[in-house]
Amino acid sequence: MKQLISLQQNKLLGIVLTILVLFSCMPFFLIGGGSTLINLSVFIVYLLLFFIYVAGNGMILRFNRTEVFCSVVLFVFLYFPFRRYDQLVASVIWPLIFLSILFLDKRILFKVIYYFSDIIFYISFGAVLVYILLLIGINLPSYDYSTGLEGTIKSTYTLYPFTAKLLGQDYSIFGRTMFRISGIFSEPGHFGIIISMVLYLNNVLLSNFKRVILIVAAVLTFSMGTYVLLCGLLLIKYGMSRKVFIVFIPILSLAFFTYLILPQEILERFILNKIGSNSSDVLNERTSADFTLFYDNYNRANFNLVGAGRLVFEKFQLSNSDYRGFFLKFGFLGLVLLVFWFAFINRNRSKIPFLLTAFLFLVVFLHRAWLVDYLIFYFIIYMIPISYKGLPEINKHN
Structure with a gap:
């Protein structure tokens, strides 16, 4: 009886953790007001379940001291408000959750990646199905939705069953107006990267049919970053x-x-x-007009050791999504600590999982460095190599 209760508690812990991983992927309905309250509410539930887990397994907890130490050092540097434009923010829950993950039984974590992979598959399947139905001329119910944010294009969506269309992401094909699919996420490129993260995990997580659907959905995002990740996946896994x-x-x-x-x-x-643009043009597509000038002037005037702080964008109304945003906020030392964290987390890994993780880390950091602030980034980087060690036979219903 006690063992059954423990299994149910572990299953519930895995489900709530999966929800938090999904929420950290920035679905469109968590953009704007209310997202902090929702995330904190689920976090409190998770925290209670985690303490129950620790209380029941305290004497047999297994964790890697080096991984915990490196993670604590990195997160204290990134989140402790000691810079000029800094303050403690609600997103501090994401590193706290990741730290707790380092103490969990791997069987719970395997359940989480099973659950998460299936959720992304169903989202992708629904998005592809909607795309096909609209392409062949079947009208589907839809309505406009606004996140309430002002001054950003990521605020207005047209919602279909299973997928959202971000304003400005439509195009004409075969006489019909179609759009880059986003699933439930903030924009198509972001959806493509989340799909790629799932594909980078061990193949046995998903059937061939599910993987094909995920690849089709990734292609329909029309995201160059996603295409780069898919090519890297193919070349690293199978070489020549x-x-x-x-x-x-x-x-x-x-x-x-x-x-x-x-x-x-x-x-x-x-x-x-x-493809035809030079690297600076591509970077500036995701950058506000004032960011490049501010970034250049700041780095000329300062040896950017620790960064200006995570609120510098809000203070000066800047916008940027690539590695330069991370460097401006956290400086050279932040970059060094992040690389060291990656190296220690992935030491002693076999060649293929390490290369996959390194390539994903590099592309995401260069392309969407703001993801470093979210649980999904650390969780996937941590779980990709572990998934290739051999997934246990897990009954997801128990």
Whole structure:
């Protein structure tokens, strides 16, 4: 009886942790007012379940002291308000949750990645289904939704069953107005990266059918960052083996066929313009007009050792999503500590999982460094190598 209660408590702990991981992916309904209260409420429930878990397993808890120490050092540096434009923020719950993860039984964490992978699959399946139905001319119910934020394009959505259309992400194809799919997330590129994170986990988490659906959904985001992650996944896993050529031939054939039939507007807007642009142009697409000037002036005037602080964007009304935003907030020391954290977390890993994790870390950091503030980033970086050690046979219903 006691063992059954313990199993149910662990299952509930895994479910609540999965919800927190999902919420840390920034679904559109958590943008704007009320998100902090929702996140804190779920966090309190998780905290209670975690303390119950610790109370029941306190004498047999297993954890890696080096991982805990490196994580504490990094998070204290990133979140303790000692810089000029700093204060303690609600997002401090994400590193606290990650620290608790380091003390959990791996079987609970495996349940979480099973649950999370399935959720992303169902979101992707629904988004692809909606896309196909709209493409063949079937009208679906929809309504406009606003997050309430002002001065940002990520505030107005058209909601369909299972997916959202962000304002300004539509295009014409075969006489119909379609859009880059976003699932339940804030924008298409973000959705593509979340899908890629799931695909980087061990293959046994998902059936081949589920993986195909995830790849199709990733392609329909029309996100270059996602395409880079998918190519990296293929090349790192299979290298120049016969299998990679077998996979690449149909992909290249499909890409050529797509190039022939897709309207020039789509190719130029979402793909060719980004490939043809130099690196500074691509970076500045995700940057407010004043950011580059402020960033350059700040780094000329200061040896940016510890950064200006996490509120510098709000103070000077700046906007940026790439690595420069992280460097401005947390400086050279923040970058060094983040790299050291990654190195210690992934030491003694086998070659393929390490390369996968390193490539994902690099692309996400260069492309969307703001994700470093969220649980999903640390959780996936931590779990990718662990998933390749061999997943236990877990009954997700127990």
